[in-house]
Amino acid sequence: MNTVPRDPAALPRLLLTLLALALLWPGLSLSELDLTALFRPDNASVMGGFLAGFWPPAHDASFLQLLWQATLETLAIATAGMCLALLIAMPCALLASRALSLSALPRGGRPAWWAQALRWPVRGLLIVLRSVPEIVWALLFVRAVGLGPTAGVLAIAITYSGMLGKVYAEIFESVDPRPTRALLGAGSGRLAAFAYGVLPNAASEMLSYTVYRWECAVRASVVMGFVGAGGLGQQIDLSLRMFAGGEVASMLLTFLVLVLLADRLSRLLRERYT
Amino acid sequence: MSIRLDGVGFVHANGVQTLADIDLQVAAGERLAIIGPSGAGKTTLLHLLATRLRPSQGRLELLGEQPWTLSVRARQRLRARIGLVHQSPPLPPRQRVVTAVSAGRIGYWSTLRALLNLVHPLDSGGVRDELARLDLADKLFERCNQLSGGQLQRVGIARVLYQSPQLILADEPVSAMDPVLAGHTLALLNREAAQRGISLLASVHAVELALEHFPRIVGVRDGRILFDRPAAEVSAAELQALYANAQLQQAPAPAMAPQPLMPRC
Amino acid sequence: MTRLVNGLLLAALLLAVVWSFRFLDLEFANLASADGLSQMAEYARGFLSPDFSPAHLAAIGRGALETLAMSALGTLLAALLGLALALPASGRYGALALHASRLVLNALRAIPELVWAALMVLAAGLGPNAGTLALALHTAGVLGRLFAEALENTPSEPADAVRLAGGGRVAAFCYGTLPGVWPQLVAYSLYRWENNIRMASVLGFVGAGGLGQMLYISLSLFQEAQAATLILAMLLLVLGVDALSGWVRQRWVSQ
Numbered sequence: 135m136n137t138v139p140r141d142p143a144a145l146p147r148l149l150l151t152l153l154a155l156a157l158l159w160p161g162l163s164l165s166e167l168d169l170t171a172l173f174r175p176d177n178a179s180v181m182g183g184f185l186a187g188f189w190p191p192a193h194d195a196s197f198l199q200l201l202w203q204a205t206l207e208t209l210a211i212a213t214a215g216m217c218l219a220l221l222i223a224m225p226c227a228l229l230a231s232r233a234l235s236l237s238a239l240p241r242g243g244r245p246a247w248w249a250q251a252l253r254w255p256v257r258g259l260l261i262v263l264r265s266v267p268e269i270v271w272a273l274l275f276v277r278a279v280g281l282g283p284t285a286g287v288l289a290i291a292i293t294y295s296g297m298l299g300k301v302y303a304e305i306f307e308s309v310d311p312r313p314t315r316a317l318l319g320a321g322s323g324r325l326a327a328f329a330y331g332v333l334p335n336a337a338s339e340m341l342s343y344t345v346y347r348w349e350c351a352v353r354a355s356v357v358m359g360f361v362g363a364g365g366l367g368q369q370i371d372l373s374l375r376m377f378a379g380g381e382v383a384s385m386l387l388t389f390l391v392l393v394l395l396a397d398r399l400s401r402l403l404r405e406r407y408t
Numbered sequence: 409m410s411i412r413l414d415g416v417g418f419v420h421a422n423g424v425q426t427l428a429d430i431d432l433q434v435a436a437g438e439r440l441a442i443i444g445p446s447g448a449g450k451t452t453l454l455h456l457l458a459t460r461l462r463p464s465q466g467r468l469e470l471l472g473e474q475p476w477t478l479s480v481r482a483r484q485r486l487r488a489r490i491g492l493v494h495q496s497p498p499l500p501p502r503q504r505v506v507t508a509v510s511a512g513r514i515g516y517w518s519t520l521r522a523l524l525n526l527v528h529p530l531d532s533g534g535v536r537d538e539l540a541r542l543d544l545a546d547k548l549f550e551r552c553n554q555l556s557g558g559q560l561q562r563v564g565i566a567r568v569l570y571q572s573p574q575l576i577l578a579d580e581p582v583s584a585m586d587p588v589l590a591g592h593t594l595a596l597l598n599r600e601a602a603q604r605g606i607s608l609l610a611s612v613h614a615v616e617l618a619l620e621h622f623p624r625i626v627g628v629r630d631g632r633i634l635f636d637r638p639a640a641e642v643s644a645a646e647l648q649a650l651y652a653n654a655q656l657q658q659a660p661a662p663a664m665a666p667q668p669l670m671p672r673c
Numbered sequence: 674m675t676r677l678v679n680g681l682l683l684a685a686l687l688l689a690v691v692w693s694f695r696f697l698d699l700e701f702a703n704l705a706s707a708d709g710l711s712q713m714a715e716y717a718r719g720f721l722s723p724d725f726s727p728a729h730l731a732a733i734g735r736g737a738l739e740t741l742a743m744s745a746l747g748t749l750l751a752a753l754l755g756l757a758l759a760l761p762a763s764g765r766y767g768a769l770a771l772h773a774s775r776l777v778l779n780a781l782r783a784i785p786e787l788v789w790a791a792l793m794v795l796a797a798g799l800g801p802n803a804g805t806l807a808l809a810l811h812t813a814g815v816l817g818r819l820f821a822e823a824l825e826n827t828p829s830e831p832a833d834a835v836r837l838a839g840g841g842r843v844a845a846f847c848y849g850t851l852p853g854v855w856p857q858l859v860a861y862s863l864y865r866w867e868n869n870i871r872m873a874s875v876l877g878f879v880g881a882g883g884l885g886q887m888l889y890i891s892l893s894l895f896q897e898a899q900a901a902t903l904i905l906a907m908l909l910l911v912l913g914v915d916a917l918s919g920w921v922r923q924r925w926v927s928q
Contacts, residue, residue: 138533141506142549147527157745164742165805166882167750171797172806181796210693217690265908269787269875270888274900277892278716283697357787361878361889364697371879374791390783460837488839498834500852511848515839522844571838 187379191387200369201388208365208392211283211358212351215290216344222295227302230256233332234306234324239315260303264296272358286363290351301343302336309335342404349400356389366392409469410436410575410607411457416466418452426452427631430466436574439601439608441622441639443615445651449631450611451495454577457609458492459483471574488515491573493610495580497564501553505544505563508552509535512571538570539563541596557584562593569600576601578610582617590614594621615647719897720904729899732887733906740883740910743801744873747808748866752858754809755816762817763824778821781814790876804881808869819861820854827853860926863918870914874907884910 171177230253232238235245245253268289275285306328314331318324359367366389373381411434418427427449434440442450455461456468459475468474470490475483491512499508506529514522524530532548539545542562552560561584568576578597582590594612598621601608612618618625619639627634627642627650635646758778761770789807797803832849840848877885884907891899 139536139548141529141532143504144528160738161742161746164739164801165746166800166802167746167805168797168802169806171802177796177798184795206696210696213690213693214697217693265911266904267871267875267907269878270904270907273878273889273892277895278713287697353785357785360787360791370788371791374795386784386788393783458837484836484839484841486839487837490838492834492837494830494834498830498849500831500849502856503848503852507848511835511840512838514835514841514844514848517844519841519843522840523847526847 184377184379184382187377188383190380191383192378192380193384197381197384201366201384204366204369204385205388205392207283208352208355208359208367211286211355211363211365212290212348215287215355216294216348216351218287218291219294219298220344222291223298223302226256226260226295226299227306228324228328229253230260230299231303231306233309233311233314234318234328236318236324239319243311243315257300257303260296260299262296263292264294264300266293268293268354269358269361272363273361276362281362281364281368283364286355286358286365289358289363290354294347294351297347298344302340305336305339305343306332338407341407345400345403349396352396353393356392410434410438410471411609412467412469414467414469416456416463416468418449418456418461419464425631427456428465429632432626432633432636434607434609436607437602437605438624439598439622440610440624440626441618442609442611442626442628443613443618443650444611444628444634448628450628451579452631453628454492454579454609454611457575458490458577459487460492484515488571489574491568491571491576493561493564493568493576493578493581495583497560497567499552499560499563501551503552505539505547505550505552505555506532506535508563509538509567509570512567512569515571535566535570538566541569541600542566542593558586558589561585565593565597572604573606575607576609578608580611580613583613587614587617591617591620598622615651716897719895720901722898723901723905724896724898725902729902733884733902736884736887736903737906737910739801740873740877740885741870741914743804743876743881743883744808744866744869744914747805747873748812748862748869750805750809751812751816751865752862754813755820756858758813758817759820759824762821765824774817775821778814778817781810782818783814784811786811786872786876787879790881791879794880799880799882801882804873804876804883804885807876807881808873812865812869816861816865820858823854823857823861824850856926860922863922863926867915867918871911874910 172181228234232243232245232250232253235249237246237249238244271289271292272285275288279285279288309332314327317327317331322330355363355365356367356370359365359369360371362368362371366385370382370385370389373385411432413430413432416427416430416432417425420426430453442453444450452461456463457470459470462476468476471486473482473486475486478486507526510525510529510531517525521530529535536545536548539548542565544559544562544566547555547559547563552563555563561581565578565581568578576597581597582593585593594610594617597608597610600606610618610622612622619642623639624637625639625642626636627646629650634650635642755778758774760766762774762778764771786807789811790804793803793806793810797806827850829850831853832845835845835849836842873883873885875885877883877887878889880886884903888900888903888907891897891903
C-alpha cells in the first residue's frame with residue numbers, strides 16, 4: 135500500500151477554520167478590538183493616575199457616612215424590589231401553573247386545550263418580563279420617574295417577578311400532584327387546594343430560589359445604579375466621572391464585602407430552612 | 409549491553425520494599441519475559457526500567473546511560489529511545505487512533521510539528537502500516553472510545569512500534585485479549601523486535617504464552633528474582649516454587665466445597 | 674425553641690421589608706395618583722408604535738452586528754485568558770502560583786461587567802473596544818475557575834505517558850490533557866456567550882458601543898419609538914444567540 139489514506143476529518147476541519155477566519159476579520163473590525171489601546175501613553179497615563187488614586191481608599195468620616203447610606207439604600211432597593219416582585223409573581227405563578235387545573239382532573243394531569251390556551255398569555259407575560267435585562271427597565275423608569283431608587287425598585291420588581299413567576303410555576307408542577315388533585319376532586323376551592331396540597335411540599339424549594347434571587351438582586355441593584363437608579367452603583371458612577379480614585383476604591387471594596395455577606399446570608403438561610 | 413541492573417531495590421512511598429537485590433543484564437536485541445504471581449513487583453520493575461520510578465538502591469544503566477545522573481533534557485531524549493506499553497493504554501477516549509498512535513514519535517518531533525500533527529495527521533500512511541501489522545488498519549480514523557479493550561491494547565502496542573525505540577518494555581500487553589489473539593500478538597511483537605534489533609522485556613501473566621514465545625524467562629516473586637534462564641531450561645519445580653500458593657492458570661479454578669474433617673481413629 | 678427562633682427570624686424578615694420601604698421613602702402615593710399614572714401612560718404610549726423606517730433599521734443592524742462581535746470576541750478572548758490562568762490555578766505549578774492565580778480569577782469575577790466597562794471606557798476610550806475588553810476580563814474570571822476545576826478532575830495518565838516517551842510539556846498537554854477537557858471547555862464558553870450577548874447589549878449604557886449605546890442615546894433624547902425598536906432588536910438578538918449556542922452544543926459537544 136503506497137497511497138496515503140484520506141483523512142475524513144480533513145475537509146470539515148478546513149472548512150471550519152476558513153469559516154472562523156472569515157468571521158474573525160469583520161468581528162475584529164466591528165468590535166474595534168485593540169488591546170494596545172490600554173498601553174497607549176495618553177490612555178495609560180490617565181488609567182495610571184486613576185489607579186494611583188486608589189491608594190489610599192477614601193476613608194474620611196463624611197465619605198464613610200455617605201458610603202453607609204448608599205449601601206443601606208442598595209440593600210433596601212433589593213429587598214423592596216423582591217417584595218414587589220413576589221406580589222406580582224405569586225398570582226401569575228398560580229394562574230400559569232397547571233398544578234391547579236380543574237380540567238386536568240379527568241384527563242390524568244393534562245389540562246384541556248382551552249385550559250392550556252388560557253394559561254398562555256400569563257406565561258407569555260412572564261417570559262417578556264424576564265427577557266428584557268433589568269437595567270433596560272431601570273433606564274426606562276429613570277426617564278419616567280426620575281433619578282433615584284424608585285426606578286431601581288420598579289426595575290427589579292418587574293424583571294424578577296418574571297423569573298420568580300416562571301420558576302414558582304415549575305416548582306408547583308414538580309411536586310407530587312396527588313394531594314392537590316384529591317382536594318380538588320373533593321370540591322375544595324383552588325386556593326385552598328394550593329395551600330394544603332402544593333405549598334407544604336413546594337415551600338422549601340421556593341424559599342431557596344427566592345433567597346438566591348435576592349442575592350442576585352443585591353448585585354443587580356448596584357449595577358442599575360450606574361444608570362441613575364440609586365444606591366452604591368450611582369455613587370460609583372459619580373465618583374468615576376470625577377476621577378476620584380480613592381472613592382471608587384472604597385466603594386468597590388464595599389461592594390465586594392456586600393456581595394460576600396449577601397452570599398453568606400443566602401447560604402445560611404438556605405441551609406437552615408431547606 | 410542494553411540494560412544493566414546491579415543490586416537495584418525500590419522502596420514504595422509507604423515504606424514497603426517492593427523490589428530488592430535485582431541483578432539483571434540484557435544484551436542489545438535480546439527478548440525476555442518476566443513472570444510471577446500478582447504483586448511480585450513485575451510492574452514496578454518495568455516502571456524502573458522506563459525511568460518512571462527512581463531506584464532507591466543500586467545502579468541502573470540503560471542503553472549505555474545512567475538515567476538518573478542525566479539532566480532533565482538528556483533524560484527526556486533517553487526516554488524517547490525507550491517505549492513502554494502500558495497495561496491499560498493511556499489514550500484519551502475522544503482521540504482518534506491515528507493521532508494516538510502518531511503520538512509515539514513526539515519525543516523526536518519539534519513542538520510545532522507535534523501541534524500541526526494534532527490538527528492534521530502528517531504521516532497517516534506510516535501509522536496505517538504500523539496498525540496493519542496488528543490487523544487494525546481499518547480503525548485508522550476511529551475514536552479510541554469506539555474500540556474494545558483488546559483493540560485498545562493493540563493500539564498501545566502500535567504506538568510503541570511507531571516510536572521505533574531501542575528498547576521495548578511491555579507491561580502485560582495482552583491481558584485484555586483472548587488466548588488466540590494474545591498468542592498472535594506476542595508472536596508479532598517478538599517478530600518485530602527480532603527484525604528491528606530491539607530489546608524486548610515483557611511481563612506476561614500466562615506462563616504458557618511466555619514459555620512459547622520468549623527465549624529467556626525471568627521469574628520474580630516477592631520483589632526478588634527467583635530464576636533467570638532460557639525458556640527451554642525452566643523446570644516445573646521452579647515454576648511451582650514461583651507460584652506457590654497461587655494459581656498457574658489465568659482463569660481461576662472454581663472454588664471447591666470445603667472438605668469435612670474426617671477424624672481418623 | 675426552634676419555633677421561637679423561626680418566629681423571630683420571620684419577624685426580622687418582615688421588619689426588614691417594612692424598613693426598606695420606609696428607608697427609600699418611595700413616592701408610591703405620587704406614582705399611583707391620577708397625575709402620576711397619566712404621565713406614565715403618556716410615556717408608555719410612545720413605545721407602542723416602534724419606528725420601522727429603513728434608515729433606523731439599518732442603524733440597528735449595524736449596532737446589532739457590533740454587539741454580536743463584542744460578545745463573541747469578548748468570550749473568545751476570555752476563554753484564552755481563562756485557560757492561561759486555569760493552568761496555574763489547577764495546581765500544576767505549585768501552591769504559590771495556585772493561590773495567586775485564583776486570587777486574580779476571583780477579582781476578575783467579582784467585579785460586574787458594567788463596572789469593568791466603565792473602567793475600560795476610562796482606560797481605552799468610548800466605543801465597542803471597551804465593551805469587548807470588559808466582557809473579556811469578567812468572563813475570564815468565570816471561565817478560568819470552571820476550566821481549573823475541569824483540569825483538576827481530568828486523569829493525568831495520558832499526558833504522563835507522553836512525557837514518559839520523551840515528549841515535551843506542551844505536546845504532553847495538547848495530546849494528553851486537552852482532548853479530555855475540550856468538550857467541557859467548549860460547552861462552558863458557549864454557555865457564557867449566551868450570557869454575554871445579554872450583557873453586551875447593555876454595556877453601551879456606559880459608552881461601550883453597540884445597541885446599548887444607541888438605546889441610551891435615544892432614551893436620553895426621549896425618542897421612545899426608536900427605543901422600542903431597539904429593545905425589540907435586543908430581544909431578537911438574545912433569542913437568536915441562545916438558539917445558535919444550544920444547537921452548537923447539542924451537535925458537537927454532547928456525545
